Amino acid sequence: MKHERVVLIIACSLAAALPVAAAAAGDPLAQTKADLARLTADASDAEATIAADGTDMTKLRKDAKKGLFTLKSDWKLLLSDASAARKDGADKSELRSLLKAARTQMKGFRSVVWTAYTQAAKQNKGSNGPKGSSKGKGKPSGQGSGKDGSGD
Numbered sequence: 001m002k003h004e005r006v007v008l009i010i011a012c013s014l015a016a017a018l019p020v021a022a023a024a025a026g027d028p029l030a031q032t033k034a035d036l037a038r039l040t041a042d043a044s045d046a047e048a049t050i051a052a053d054g055t056d057m058t059k060l061r062k063d064a065k066k067g068l069f070t071l072k073s074d075w076k077l078l079l080s081d082a083s084a085a086r087k088d089g090a091d092k093s094e095l096r097s098l099l100k101a102a103r104t105q106m107k108g109f110r111s112v113v114w115t116a117y118t119q120a121a122k123q124n125k126g127s128n129g130p131k132g133s134s135k136g137k138g139k140p141s142g143q144g145s146g147k148d149g150s151g152d
Helices: 002-026 030-053 057-087 092-126
Strands: none
Touching: 030 057, 030 092, 057 092
16 A cells, blocks of 8 residues: 555656656756746845845845845856757747846846845934934034144
């Protein structure tokens, strides 16, 4: 009985894998398209995470680095699969459009990170600054107490 289950599981997994292998054999760009879909999904997840960080610069930096690491690994995988597809004789114009879409995703992520940094910096600049700051207390920096401003 247990042996029959193992055989059935192996047969089902082979039946599921054969159409995928056949599709990949027919289209040299199949893996590149799958990589682009993964890159797109990861980019939208990273962008949503960064947008949710708000003005917390520490969390923003951490999430930006994490997102960039994920997207760079997706990008490298896509480039290696695109190179393999090029060698297999894939349609150059379709390959070019896939790579252009991937570059657009990367640029979009960088744009979201830049916007989030800028907004967080503006928000943090308007606050009172870090605790223990002497901002607004006493005399302005660079000016002394003497008549000529030298501090003597």
